[in-house]
Amino acid sequence: MDHKILQTTRDLIEEVGYLDLTVDQVAARAGVGKATIYRRYASKAEMAFVANVHGQQLPPVADTGSLHGDLLALARTFYVLMAAPEARYLVPALISELAVNAELVTRFQDTYLAAEHAAFARIIERAVARGELAGPVNLAIAHLLLAGSLAAALYITNLPVDDAMVTDLAAAAAAGITALADQHHSDPDGAAEPR
Amino acid sequence: MDHKILQTTRDLIEEVGYLDLTVDQVAARAGVGKATIYRRYASKAEMAFVANVHGQQLPPVADTGSLHGDLLALARTFYVLMAAPEARYLVPALISELAVNAELVTRFQDTYLAAEHAAFARIIERAVARGELAGPVNLAIAHLLLAGSLAAALYITNLPVDDAMVTDLAAAAAAGITALADQHHSDPDGAAEPR
Incomplete structure (x- = not known):
């Protein structure tokens, strides 16, 4: 069906x-x-979005052995999905509908956004397990730094995006996530997280 | 007029x-x-956007003495503009129109986006002059890390945004910009930029 x-x-x-x-x-x-x-589907926009853009599950997150490598692999996956011609016109239509349709917002957050957050959770857990991150960080913020900035490039600023830019965004997101983990897990006694 | x-x-x-x-x-x-x-104005969406959101110049960029401080001040300025009730419905409408109106894209980039990039240019120049950054970074990327991620939070993911999140985004953007400056200005001879 x-x-x-x-x-x-x-x-x-x-x-x-x-x-x-x-x-x-x-x-x-x-x-x-x-x-x-x-x-x-809450609307035509959501139905078309699912049909053409986000119908499949995200592919499994590559395990490259580093936070930076994992984020770069994920950024390239997002880029392929988000820069496709259908996404270029369907996502902006979806954005304008999200602004006026609270039901669509809930569904969007519970499905596509939750799946994207899960990909970041996997990457961050691995980095914490490797000792590369001082501790977990807010998934919404990690997602915004990489996927949010990429979406803004493609759908808001509409400036050209090439692999060099995707690579820079991934490197910056890795540095930003590392800084937030340090900041939020550097309690005075220093014993909360192994480094 | x-x-x-x-x-x-x-x-x-x-x-x-x-x-x-x-x-x-x-x-x-x-x-x-x-x-x-x-x-x-290319369209009703642009006219309404200028009337209600981006009509004034951005306020002058605060000179706080640090990259992180300047980015936080700018992030809070953006937040006030971008989270206003009018912006919440006008910007998504503008986004959907940008996808189908190339003239609007050009005008948007030449005016509002250029003004926002100029704010980042000022902040980055100061940080380079203080020796805080190894050299300049791509303005589009700096802008995406902070303003892009914030726009994605407000208009795409539609998750709640509070000052703690704005503060984290500014800290992450500062770390990301610093990492990119290091990476792009650490040529083998090390002589290109004074540190």
Whole structure:
């Protein structure tokens, strides 16, 4: 069912374009009720986003042996997803809908954002286990430093993004996360976390 | 003229709301032609953004004596601008329009984004002059680390943002910018930049 809705959405976007796409068309072509679609997706924007951008799970996080390497691998994964032509027009539409649709915000946070945070959690846990980080850091902040800054580059500033920029953002995120871990885990007795 | 257009835009947004606002209404009430408006603003979204969010120059960048302090002061300035209720609905609308309006992208980059980059340039120049940074860094990347991540927090992830988060983002951006400066200015002969 999900598969059929999403495949029909992809087909119709190719045929009529995103702007002219309607949930009615998808329901009719896929042979399902509109209510069935709206139980799964808060809006046309979310349905198209899932169909074209974030439909699959994130690939497993590469274990490169360093915080910097893991973040660079993740940044390149995000870049491929986020810079794809469909993402370039679907994500901005989704952003404008998030501003006026609280239900979509909740669903977005509970699914796609939670999956992205989980990828950062994995990377940070490994770095703490290796002794590379003084302790865990806030996942939302780690995510914003890397994925947030990359999203801002692609969807807000609209400046050209190349692999050199992705590499610099990953290096800066690694340094930023390291600094926050040091700062938040350097209690006076110094005994809280092994270094 | 600009003032009148922008004041009328603010008045009408208060009266009818952003969604129902039209450029026609603003032109009629302000007593100017639509062409006059479109010479200044690419769209309703840009006009409303300038009227309510980015109409004034950024305040002068505080000179706190440290990179971290300057970035924190700037982050708090951005936060006040970007978290205002009007910005919360106007910026997402602007983002979705940037995706389909190349003229708006150019104007956005040449004005608001250039002004924001200039604020980072000032801060980075000072840090280089103090010997705190090994050399200048890419302004677009510095901007993305701080303003980009903050924009992503407010407009994309829509998670709560408080001063602790703003403070952490500024600390992380300072560490990231420092790491990039070290990396890009540590050429083998070591003579390129005074430390």
